[in-house]
Structures are given as structure tokens and as C-alpha cells.
Amino acid sequence: MQAILILLLFLIIAGLMVSRKLPTLIALPILAIGIALIAGVPLSLIDPKTKIDTGLLAYIIDGGAIKLASAYVAVMFGAWLGQLMNQTGISKSIVKTAAELGGDRPLIMTLLITAAVALLFTTIGGLGAVIMVGSIAVPILLSVGVAPIIAISMFLLGMAIGLELNMANWSFYITATGVTLNNIKNFAVILMIYTAIIAVAFAIIEFKRAGIKFAWAQNTVDTEKKVNFFALLTPIIPIVFVLVFKWPIITSFIVGIIYCIITTQRSFKSALNTITKTAYDGIADSAPAVLLMIGIGMLLNSVMHPYVSQALSSVLKNIIPTSPVPYILFFGILAPLALYRGPLNLWGLGSGIAGLIISLKILPPITVMGALLSTERIQAIGDPTNTQNVWLSNYAGVDVNKLLMKLLPYIWTLAIAGIITASIMFF
Numbered sequence: 001m002q003a004i005l006i007l008l009l010f011l012i013i014a015g016l017m018v019s020r021k022l023p024t025l026i027a028l029p030i031l032a033i034g035i036a037l038i039a040g041v042p043l044s045l046i047d048p049k050t051k052i053d054t055g056l057l058a059y060i061i062d063g064g065a066i067k068l069a070s071a072y073v074a075v076m077f078g079a080w081l082g083q084l085m086n087q088t089g090i091s092k093s094i095v096k097t098a099a100e101l102g103g104d105r106p107l108i109m110t111l112l113i114t115a116a117v118a119l120l121f122t123t124i125g126g127l128g129a130v131i132m133v134g135s136i137a138v139p140i141l142l143s144v145g146v147a148p149i150i151a152i153s154m155f156l157l158g159m160a161i162g163l164e165l166n167m168a169n170w171s172f173y174i175t176a177t178g179v180t181l182n183n184i185k186n187f188a189v190i191l192m193i194y195t196a197i198i199a200v201a202f203a204i205i206e207f208k209r210a211g212i213k214f215a216w217a218q219n220t221v222d223t224e225k226k227v228n229f230f231a232l233l234t235p236i237i238p239i240v241f242v243l244v245f246k247w248p249i250i251t252s253f254i255v256g257i258i259y260c261i262i263t264t265q266r267s268f269k270s271a272l273n274t275i276t277k278t279a280y281d282g283i284a285d286s287a288p289a290v291l292l293m294i295g296i297g298m299l300l301n302s303v304m305h306p307y308v309s310q311a312l313s314s315v316l317k318n319i320i321p322t323s324p325v326p327y328i329l330f331f332g333i334l335a336p337l338a339l340y341r342g343p344l345n346l347w348g349l350g351s352g353i354a355g356l357i358i359s360l361k362i363l364p365p366i367t368v369m370g371a372l373l374s375t376e377r378i379q380a381i382g383d384p385t386n387t388q389n390v391w392l393s394n395y396a397g398v399d400v401n402k403l404l405m406k407l408l409p410y411i412w413t414l415a416i417a418g419i420i421t422a423s424i425m426f427f
Contacts, residue, residue, distance in 0.1 A: 002311040005038045014349055018340040020385070024348060025288070028295030029061075031352070032302035036060050039307040060305065064298030070250075071172040072290040075125075077253035078168035079289075080282030081238070082124030084257060086132050087278055088264040090234055091120050093227045095133060099140045106144040110151075110203055113137050114158035118196070121162030123235040123256065126285040130159070130388040138396060148396035149406055150206045155392060156407070157199035160381045164192040167242055167249045172293065176300065176351055177369040178358060185243065187370055187425070191418050195377065198414045202407075231263040296351045303352040304359040313360050320362045324423040327363075328416075331371040335415040336408070338375040338383075345379045346372045370422025377414045382407040 013031045016022035022030075036056050045055035053059060085091045098116035099109060120133055134155055141151035163169060170184045237259045241252035257275075265271040302308060321327045331344070338345040343353050350372055358365050383389060384400045393400040 002038055002040070003315045006035050006308070006312060007315070009034050009038065010343070010349065010352075014340070014342060017348070017385075018342075025291045025295050028292070028299050028348075028351075031349070032060055032064060032295070032298035035299075035308055035352075036302045036305060039305065039311045041302075041305055041307045054305065060298055060301045064301035065294045067297030067301055068172065068175050068293040071168075071175045072286070072293045074171035074249050074253065075168040075289050075293070076283055076286045077250050077257070078123060078166065079126060079286035080279050081234075081253055081256050081260065082126070082129055083278040083282040083285060084260045084264075084274070085120070085124055085234055086129060087274065087281075088231065088260065089227050090231050090260070090264070091124065091129070091133055092136055094120060094232055094235075095136045095140070097232070106141075106146055107203060107207055109144055110141055110146055110154055110207075111200065113141060114154045114161075114199055114203070117155055117158030118161035119235050121159045122165045122167075122239055123162075125163070125166060125168065126288070127387045127391060128285055130391060134388075134392055134395065138392070142396075147206075147210050149398045149403060150203075150210060152392040152396045152398060152403065153206070153407055154199065154203060156381050156389065157195065157202060159388065160377065161192055161195045161199065163380060164188050164195060165239055167238060167252065171249050173346065173369065173373065176296065176346055177354055177372075178365045179369045181242075181249075183366050183369065184373075187373060187422070190421055191373060191377065194414055194417050194421075198410050202410050206406075227264060231260065234260045234263065292347065296347070299352045300355045303355040309356065309359050312356055316356055316360060317362055320357055322363060324427045327367070327371070327427070328419055328423050331375060331419045332416040335375045335378055335412055335419070338372075338379040338415075339404075340383065340385055344372060344375040346376055347379065350375075364426065367422065367426045370426050371419055374415045374418025374422060377418060378408075378411045381411045381414075 009031065013022070013027050013034075017024055017027050033056065041056050041060065043056050044053055044058065046053050094116045095113060098112040101109075101112050117133060117137060121129075124133075134152075137155055138151050141154070142148060146154075165188060170181065170188065173179070173184050174181060234256060238249075238252040238256040241247040241255050242249060247255070261271050261275060265274055303312075321330045334344060337343050338350065340348075343349045346354060354368050354372055357363050357368050379386075382404045384404050389400055389403060392398075393403050
């Protein structure tokens with residue numbers, strides 16, 4: 001009965017989230033507390049041996065709120081560096097440099113701008129960054145005859161390529177699934193390559209279908225002075241320190257911040273003012289992600305509680321596959337359940353499902369990570385509830401659901417490729 005009630009609560013909360021009647025950052029704490037109450041977790045539960053309180057108040061609410069602290073601190077530092085790049089003109093210069101290199105060849109320009117967007121989103125993030133970069137990149141693509149739905153699709157694909165190497169996201173995945181940085185790094189690089197291949201395939205196929213003309217409609221690339229070459233390297237600095245020198249994520253972000261200041265500021269006073277302003281703006285920019293992570297942390301602690309695990313163990317053990325072929329079929333067919341913050345979305349209900357699977361030892365953490373990072377590709381690129389999808393669709397005059405339908409065959413293929421790779425690597 002407890003298992004049925006918990007699954008029913010999952011469905012009700014999912015329905016409210018899909019219908020947009022309940023915001024995710026409110027839905028997840030409600031779900032966490034509801035699951036714990038159904039499973040019979042008391043307000044206070046002192047372990048007689050360890051003297052640790054694993055009750056609803058101390059463990060699930062208070063403990064859950066800080067469970068992902070290291071992840072959201074990384075998000076804050078990443079957002080700080082992103083604001084530095086935005087306010088010093090680095091982001092704008094990278095996009096415009098790509099446009100100038102593309103000349104009057106729409107396909108080449110589209111691919112170059114997609115690459116520029118990818119480079120930027122390895123570091124920057126948030127709706128503000130999307131608006132800033134999108135309001136430059138999308139008009140350039142439209143000006144050379146690229147159809148609006150193709151232009152914003154390529155922007156989202158480029159953004160997804162970059163987000164796969166966004167180290168603030170890596171920190172979240174590590175904390176949510178318990179895998180190592182090395183595990184995340186290796187698999188993320190593979191998914192990034194797959195996403196890039198899908199982006200190129202999408203461009204070639206959709207350009208051919210649309211019969212795009214190879215001529216300028218207007219010139220949107222201005223001659224505004226760009227920042228110096230060394231400053232343009234800012235997005236890759238933190239990545240190099242993590243991938244090559246094996247430095248921790250937050251330390252690498254700090255190096256990137258210092259590098260950006262050195263290469264863009266001409267005086268000590270200017271540097272101090274820029275650091276202060278971008279720090280405040282970065283914290284504000286990261287607030288939605290931090291609030292979401294607080295709810296995810298509560299949900300993780302709730303579903304990983306022994307009382308909840310015991311209630312759901314028999315159900316999940318009969319559903320979740322534990323061998324390669326069923327694993328591929330199960331997660332591959334159900335991959336679109338990552339949409340609308342669903343049960344295969346680590347940034348939504350999937351964080352709870354992942355926690356349960358791992359806590360019950362149905363699958364190793366690394367195998368769970370491989371499946372949910374693969375299905376995350378569908379959510380990151382096509383989810384109509386993403387603020388970037390909504391803004392880009394409105395900006396280009398495209399229905400957000402039609403955008404999903406245009407992208408779905410490509411991103412579903414991408415997710416399946418990731419799941420197959422995970423089965424080969426981790427079983």
C-alpha cells in the first residue's frame with residue numbers, strides 16, 4: 001500500500017508540473033516530504049548507536065537543503081565567470097567572430113555560430129545568458145536565410161554541446177549520483193561528441209529540406225571593436241585546468257575569473273568594480289538553479305531514507321532492468337520521459353528515481369549516471385518547459401511544441417546512442 005501511494009503521489013506531482021500548475025522548485029520539496037510521510041518517517045529519528053537524527057526535519061528537510069551545497073557553489077562561481085564574459089564583451093565577440101568567418105555561406109556560418117554558442121555555454125548559463133547570446137546569434141542566422149525553427153534549433157543544439165562540458169553541471173551530477181569526476185568527465189566528453197554529430201546532421205538534413213538560399217538578406221554583423229584574442233580564450237581556461245591539470249572544479253572557475261580580469265581590465269579600480277558587480281549579478285543569475293538544487297537535495301535524502309527504500313524495493317526491483325539489452329530497451333524507449341521534469345530527468349523527478357535505484361543497489365551508480373545523462377539530452381535540448389526554449393520560440397515566432405517535434409527524432413536518437421554506449425562502458 002505504501003508503494004502504491006508513493007507512486008500515486010509521483011504521478012500527481014508530475015501531472016501538476018507538466019500542466020504548469022505547480023513550479024518545479026515547489027513541487028520537489030512537497031514530493032520529498034510527502035514520500036517520507038507516506039513511508040512513515042517520523043519527525044525525529046535518533047540512531048541509538050551514532051546519535052544521528054535521520055528524521056523528517058533534520059535529515060530530509062535540513063540535511064536535504066545542504067546535500068548539494070558543493071554543486072550549487074560551483075554553479076555560483078560558473079555564473080560569476082559567465083557574467084564576466086557577458087559584461088566584458090567576450091561572449092558577443094566570440095559569436096560575431098564566428099559570423100565573420102562564415103561569410104555569406106549559410107551552412108558554414110550556422111555551424112560556426114553553433115560552435116561559438118557551444119564554447120560559450122561550457123562556462124555561461126541561465127536565461128540572461130541565453131537572451132544575450134541568442135539576440136546576437138539568431139538574427140545573424142535569420143539574415144542569411146536560415147528558417148527561424150532551424151536557427152533556434154541549432155542554437156539549442158550548440159548550447160547542449162557546451163552544457164555537456166559545463167563543470168557546474170558536472171558537480172551536480174557527481175553529488176546526485178555519487179560517481180567520480182573522472183567517470184562524469186569521460187562520459188560527458190562522449191555525449192558532447194555525439195551531440196555535435198547530431199547538430200551537424202540536423203543542419204545538413206534540415207537545410208536540404210528547407211532549400212535554403214546561399215545569399216545574404218541583410219548585414220547584421222557590425223564593426224564594433226572586439227576584445228583581444230587572449231580574452232576570447234576565457235571559456236576554455238577552467239576546462240583545461242580540470243581536464244589537463246586535474247584541478248578541482250571551483251578552483252578552476254576561480255582561475256578562469258582571474259584570467260578574464262587580467263585579459264580585459266586596464267586598471268586596478270576597474271578590475272575591482274567589475275569583479276564586485278559581476279559577482280552580485282552571477283549570484284542572482286544562479287539563484288533559480290540553486291533553489292532547484294535545494295529541492296532536489298531534499299528529494300534525494302527522502303527517497304534514499306531506509307523507510308522509503310524498504311517501501312519501494314520490491315516494486316523497483318521488478319521494473320528496473322539489470323542486464324545490457326533490457327537496459328538499452330528500457331531507457332531507450334522511455335527516454336522522452338525526461339521531458340517535463342519527468343522520471344528520467346535528473347533535474348526533476350529523475351533525481352528521486354536515481355537515488356532509489358542506487359540506494360537499493362539495483363544498478364551501480366555509474367550505470368544509472370550513464371542512462372540519465374543520456375536521457376538528459378532530450379530534456380536539455382527539446383523540453384518545452386525550459387526557459388530557453390520558451391524565450392527562443394517567442395523571439396523567433398515559433399510554437400515551442402512544434403520546436404520539440406522538429407528536434408525529437410534527432411535528440412531521441414542521441415539519447416539512445418548514449419544509452420548504448422553506457423551499456424558497453426559500464427556493464
